Amino acid sequence: MVRILLAEDDEIMRISVSDRLKQFDWQVDEVENGLDGVKMLEKNDYHLVISDIRMPGMDGLKLLAKIKEHSSETAIIIMTAYGSVNDALDCLRKGASDYILKPFDMDDLIIRCNRLLDFQRVKDQVAILKENCRIGERTLIGNAPVMQQIYSIIDQAAPTNATILITGESGTGKELAARAIHKASLRSDKAFISINCAAIPDGLMESELFGHERGAFTGADKRRKGKFELADNGTLLLDELGDLPGPLQAKLLRVLQEGEFTRVGGSKTIRVDVRVLACTAKDLQKEVDEGRFRQDLLFRLKVIPITMPPLRDHKEDINDLCAHFLKEFRSPYDTPFSLSKEALTCLSSYSFPGNARELHNLMERASVLSSGPVIYPEDLPTELCALNCTADIGFNLAENMAVAEIACLKKALNYCSGNKTKTADLLGISRKNLWEKLKNYTVE
Structure with a gap:
């Protein structure tokens, strides 16, 4: 509920303004001088203070200074029957939000109150939006x-x-x-x-x-x-x-x-x-x-x-998580980053003690070190691939050399965006030799 402090020494004016403000279901606390106004400020928080500029005990400008000390967010409207341009500028310089000259139309006062309250609401909404946008579009991912x-x-x-x-x-x-x-x-x-x-x-x-x-x-x-x-x-x-x-x-x-x-x-x-x-x-x-x-x-x-379950309990979601994370990183290539089947196999064999946050960091690393838009096992940490991707090959030299050659071919193709002539030149072999190797290893 909107809470307003009204400081006015003239009883008729105070009652008239208070009655009109209360018609909008605003809570209005009334005081007849600045000293009482300070006491109310120490007890309560107010969205808006409406104060006469001249009152016994403490005038409106001194009350204004006290309000700014207590809360910089409270809006202040100064009322006076002794108005001039200099008075208005002085009030605004000292922190007043608005200035109204007596006698005034009650509708004019209400318009000014609503404008200041709307401005406060907009500021609050901006703060909410800034907070809610802090992590962008990140959300829970997974269908396990x-x-x-x-x-x-x-x-x-x-x-x-x-x-x-x-x-x-x-x-x-x-x-x-x-x-x-x-x-x-x-x-x-x-x-x-x-x-x-x-x-x-x-x-x-x-x-x-x-x-x-x-x-x-x-x-x-x-x-x-x-x-x-x-x-x-x-x-x-x-x-x-x-x-x-x-x-x-x-x-x-x-x-x-x-x-x-x-x-x-x-x-x-x-x-x-x-x-x-x-x-x-x-x-x-x-x-x-x-x-x-x-x-x-x-x-x-x-x-x-x-x-919340650890990632090792829903590894079937790794592919979706990787796809989501890779969208965050800008690709320097014509197509966005994607994950190869071999890299997915490596990741699926890993225990992920750091859970989804560790997977996110791995995808960021891979996007930086990858030589093309497709993430291959060699773009992942060496220890991860060594422990998980080749564990079932054993010590057969020919099979291990084949795995290494396939990885090299895929990395070169990825780097050359699939252009086989450039890939052959990069590898230092003929285009025919490259074609034969791709056919033997069923590499596309």
Whole structure:
């Protein structure tokens, strides 16, 4: 709900303006001087402040300065009966968003209020779009049965407000699953905010999550919103939750149960409506048993558990994953990158301890080192190919030499984009000799 602070010492004017603002279902707090206005600012956050420029105790310009100290995001409209161009410019220079001269038409004031509120909404939407575009079009990939089970849980759980705990090994796509949940939820047009609990020092984590007031600690020169406030009405992902410091686990539990918290250095209770998702590669039950994680917090987070499968459990998806990853890398050739059958065989024989993230890195490496648009085994790490692609050949010298010759022929053909005359020249053999070798090895 839009919350407005109205500071006006003239009672009739204050009541008239307040009544008109309330017709739009805006919450309006009224004060008759600047000092009371400062007290209200210390208790509440406001989208908009409408203030007279001359009031007893503290005038509108001093109140304006206090507002800018507390929150740079609050819009301010200054009202005055003593207007001039210089007064208007002075107010705008000191941070006012707009300036209106008394007496004014109420419809004019409402238009100005709506314009400023719309501008705030656009800024919020831009921030949401920037956050949601951070990883582009990356999404969950795979049609294996274990992945179909994941999709089914997401389809059922996403439209609810239930807290979801996503576990799995590093590189299995836990954050992508969280984004898929948000995208399929009723909050998809609202903010998706992510915070990595392992990447932020313990001393800063509370401020990152819950924000802080001006002067709360050294360097806190202004009020700052935390991730929970930024995610209000949207979704908050707590990535690597298993690394959250113990003292903050109790505060997180209260937010999950009550939907309210206080900023660092503040006393005001802030209420939010946030759907919380959590990811971790740790065994949280083991962390509970060893006293590093709260049992009650685990119960509260694990309303709906999702375990992302390691890549070794759905190797049938490797080809689709490779095709998806290779689209990310720009090919210098006439055709985009693709994966050869031999390279797919090598990859399918590998255990992938780093899961899909490791496969992504392998495809990026191959796209850089490949001599053509097709990825062959020789474009993959030597140790991977040596261990997996030739393991069934044994020690027969002729067979091993044939494998090496086939690989060389394919690499040269790939480099020359299939032009056999250029390929023969590159290999230092005649075109007839090349044709015979291709025929003998059934290489196209």
